[in-house]
Amino acid sequence: MSHHILEIDHLRHVYPDGTEALREVTFSVCHGESVAVIGANGAGKSTLLAHLNGHLLPHSGEVRIGHAPVDRSNLHEARRTVGMVFHDPDDQLFMPTVYEDVAFGPMNLGLTGVELQNCVAAALRRVDAEHLAGKAPYNLSAGEKRRVAIATVLSMSPDILVMDEPTNGLDPYARRQLIGLLKDFHHSKIVTSHDLDMVLEVCERTVVLSQGVVRADGPTLEIFRDEALLRECRLEKPLSMQGCPVCGK
Numbered sequence: 001m002s003h004h005i006l007e008i009d010h011l012r013h014v015y016p017d018g019t020e021a022l023r024e025v026t027f028s029v030c031h032g033e034s035v036a037v038i039g040a041n042g043a044g045k046s047t048l049l050a051h052l053n054g055h056l057l058p059h060s061g062e063v064r065i066g067h068a069p070v071d072r073s074n075l076h077e078a079r080r081t082v083g084m085v086f087h088d089p090d091d092q093l094f095m096p097t098v099y100e101d102v103a104f105g106p107m108n109l110g111l112t113g114v115e116l117q118n119c120v121a122a123a124l125r126r127v128d129a130e131h132l133a134g135k136a137p138y139n140l141s142a143g144e145k146r147r148v149a150i151a152t153v154l155s156m157s158p159d160i161l162v163m164d165e166p167t168n169g170l171d172p173y174a175r176r177q178l179i180g181l182l183k184d185f186h187h188s189k190i191v192t193s194h195d196l197d198m199v200l201e202v203c204e205r206t207v208v209l210s211q212g213v214v215r216a217d218g219p220t221l222e223i224f225r226d227e228a229l230l231r232e233c234r235l236e237k238p239l240s241m242q243g244c245p246v247c248g249k
């Protein structure tokens with residue numbers, strides 16, 4: 001029995017206008033592993049994420065979660081197993097208060113009363129947002145919204161946390177807080193981002209997509225040291241790995 005929690009097997013996706021966004025994409029994620037999926041604009045990252053919880057279904061190939069292929073018959077289970085934090089938190093927060101947003105998922109799973117209250121409090125505590133419980137989500141700052149969006153997913157106890165551009169729009173302090181939070185999660189994680197410094201800190205492994213194809217898959221540091229690969233895939237080294245712009249060292 002393999003120790004993979006998620007397997008992406010020869011996944012191909014073609015949009016109705018004929019754009020072939022993913023071609024034979026194959027890689028697996030182990031229990032507890034943090035994997036970044038990086039690539040230039042249009043490389044296929046969002047299309048790939050949309051397959052992980054069945055928002056899109058493949059033209060050929062498959063996505064397996066815990067060895068079960070994701071298809072129309074098990075979308076509900078796939079969405080419970082894969083906690084997806086969307087690119088824009090406003091797509092995830094729609095209730096009058098933060099508490100109700102975080103309670104929404106577990107309530108649908110049948111939690112009520114004290115059990116529900118404890119579940120919401122635990123999820124908010126993990127993202128350091130208990131004090132926001134009574135606030136209206138639309139009044140929160142970008143960093144607060146991002147943390148609450150993560151809490152809405154954590155309250156469902158997913159086996160895999162998937163995050164699309166988690167540091168987008170955050171100021172340096174909020175970004176640093178989020179990186180700390182991600183490093184403290186010992187879930188399996190898949191993160192897509194153009195923030196390669198964050199990737200370097202949070203993900204031990206990186207998959208590089210280019211024009212819908214997996215161009216490389218390996219330890220993050222090795223990938224970022226491969227200048228020819230980065231150039232070919234229209235990527236740049238993380239700033240923390242570039243020399244000083246003044247002295248060149």
Ligand SMILES: Nc1ncnc2c1ncn2[C@@H]1O[C@H](COP(=O)(O)OP(=O)(O)OP(=O)(O)O)[C@@H](O)[C@H]1O
Binds near residue numbers: 039
């Ligand atoms: N609904 C759609 N219909 C047709 N083509 C699409 C659609 N959505 C995405 N595409 C195309 O599929 C390819 C992959 O797009 P995708 O959004 O997955 O890339 P991405 O790596 O997430 O890009 P970015 O970094 O800009 O967010 C691109 O060529 C894009 O133009």
